[in-house]
Amino acid sequence: MAVAEAIAPPRSNSRRVVRRVFRNPLALTGLAVLAIGVVLAVFANVLAPHDPTQTHLSNAFAPPGTAGYLLGTDDLGRDVLSRIMFGLRASLHVGILAVAFSLVIGVPLGLIAGYFRAVDALISRLTDLVLAFPFLILAVGLAAIRGASLGNAAIAIGIAQIPGMIRIVRSDTLRLKSLDFVAAAIVEGASDAWVLGRHILPNAGSAVIVQATVGIPAAILGEAVLSFLGLGIQPPAPSLGTMLADAQQFASRAPWAAVMPGVAIMLLTLAFNIVGDSLRDALDPKASRR
Secondary structure (H helix, E strand, C coil): CHHHHHHCCCCCCHHHHHHHHHCCHHHHHHHHHHHHHHHHHHCHHHHCCCCCCCCCHHHCCCCCCECCECCCECCCCCEHHHHHHHHHHHHHHHHHHHHHHHHHHHHHHHHHHHHCHHHHHHHHHHHHHHHCCCHHHHHHHHHHHHCCCHHHHHHHHHHHHHHHHHHHHHHHHHHHHCCHHHHHHHHCCCCHHHHHHHHHHHHCHHHHHHHHHHHHHHHHHHHHHHHHCCCCCCCCCCCHHHHHHHHHHHCCCCCHHHHHHHHHHHHHHHHHHHHHHHHHHHHCHHHHHC
């Protein structure tokens, strides 16, 4: 394998990538927002000032700034801030599970489709069939079939994201397969499994990382839509989507109950997208030539 290793393209240097990301003020802002969101979600049990499911009817519709309620309360007197913290946990949970599910299924299928031409047509046609359905409509349909729960929402969203993952990995596999270092490995007698695992997958890793980073905010939005429609996390468990659904009928009386969860969803998804775009730029081999 000496010849193949000698002419293989250099993989992304992790220090160089980190340096490029940290030189980007917009990326740093996105990372800071993500860090805050993750800390609030992970340590919600400790940081939340109130039990997110406990009702206090005497404190219903308390405006933001009321003693003990920084972001106010909803129609049942539940603390909006505490529910947002636990809602962030649910959103991140679903987002990570959905993307992990799409990676486990989509990456191997994408490698197989791009490397083995005999099965490429079959996998590509199945992928096109699934892509014919809009992402959210497919996720809603799958969630409705499987039933409403956090796990089912994650699986439904993950299945809806598999075609995109397959296409990304297949495209990169086709590109890498045509390069000299792969041809050299094949000439030296390397097995298909060795070529895929040792040469193609590591060099396609940057595309997979970027796609995963972009897939998480899409999954978070998908979870919010499913919960808003009653197909995601079920009450009384807090979810940003269910908070929006509950608050819509009281929007004129307590606008903060709807605005605050919406702002949380917007900031979280925007931060992920900013970080994903920054990673795409940092992992771009052409960036080193500028």
